[in-house]
Amino acid sequence: MSARRVVLIGYGAIAGDIAEALRVAREPGYALAVLLRPGSSSAGRVPKDMPILDGSDAVAAFAPDLVIEAAGHGAVRESVPACLALGLPVLISSIGALHDDALYADLVAAARRGGGRLLLASGALGGLDYVRAVCHAKQLELRYESRKPPAAWAAELRALGHDPAALAVPVTLFSGTAREAAARYPQNLNVAAALALAGPGFEATGVDVVCDPAASGNTHVVRASSEFGTMSLEIANQPSPTNPKSSWIVAQALLAAVDQHFCPVVMM
Incomplete structure (x- = not known):
């Protein structure tokens, strides 16, 4: 061969x-x-x-x-x-x-x-097989949370007036739809787009982006609820050694x- x-x-x-x-x-x-x-x-x-x-x-x-x-x-x-x-x-x-x-x-x-x-x-995400299986559910609710340490959001934090090195509490940078998230953060939110495409679409998939000084890695949380059941999934990935915005x-x-x-x- x-x-x-x-x-x-x-x-x-x-x-x-x-x-x-x-x-x-x-x-x-x-x-x-x-x-x-x-x-x-x-x-x-x-x-x-x-x-x-x-x-x-x-x-x-x-x-x-x-x-x-x-x-x-x-x-x-x-x-x-x-x-x-x-x-x-x-x-x-x-x-x-x-x-x-x-x-x-x-x-x-x-x-x-x-x-x-x-x-x-x-x-960087898991659980897409489950989301695909329930994507046509009549009562589907799907939400994704990205939680990363300040190193991944240094520029964004400075733009909001925060010192990344001195951040003491979590800061929510964004809350909205997967479409808005993918457009606003092209280097960070590919997983939100993957979830939306596997599930009910970009407008029906909710996204929260949180910068957390206590986060030890890039954490992804997916919660799905429908008439078929519920799913709660949390994945903590190590950041890429060369790009903290991405998971290794x-x-x-x-x-x-x-x-x-x-x-x-x-x-x-």
Whole structure:
């Protein structure tokens, strides 16, 4: 069996972790390439033996079995549509970009035209299988709380007049819908968008964003209630060593999704 061919969009911390794991994977292994904008500052971090692609024509020539987006909302807008139009499956981590209904519709249309598939990673969150199961419940109430330490919200706290180093009590930065949260915090609230897409939608999913000096990690709390029952889920993830706004587990969740994509047995 030949190596599985994968293109990474972007080469930041998450993409680097993914590449490191896939490069040492057992047979059949992976052949990797990276899609970057011309002149990207990330080019210097890409291993010398990994081709750097500069557009959709180069992606088509590489003929990947899977494309993985790990570069932010802008990459979803700029690079993902062309990959879907090529008939490729694209696994995206920046799910928050899909709060834009027009972009989401364009991506779905591109996938239908070209035969591609838009694959959404669970990222730092769990429990999406349960939420999908109850998403059509008549009495569904769904709320998500993000609770992170001040290091994750330093700029936002300063903008509100707080000293991140001296914060003594929790501060609620936001309370509203998943659509508003994803738009306001594109680097932080991809999990809220994932929950909304798995569940009743962006307007019907409530979100609270709390900065808590007592938080030891990035904590995610999901509460769901419907005629089918209730769920209360709490996950405490360690922040990424290179980006406290993101959870360290995100790259592992994407790797698990890659494994499921190629595996003959799929857990739904």
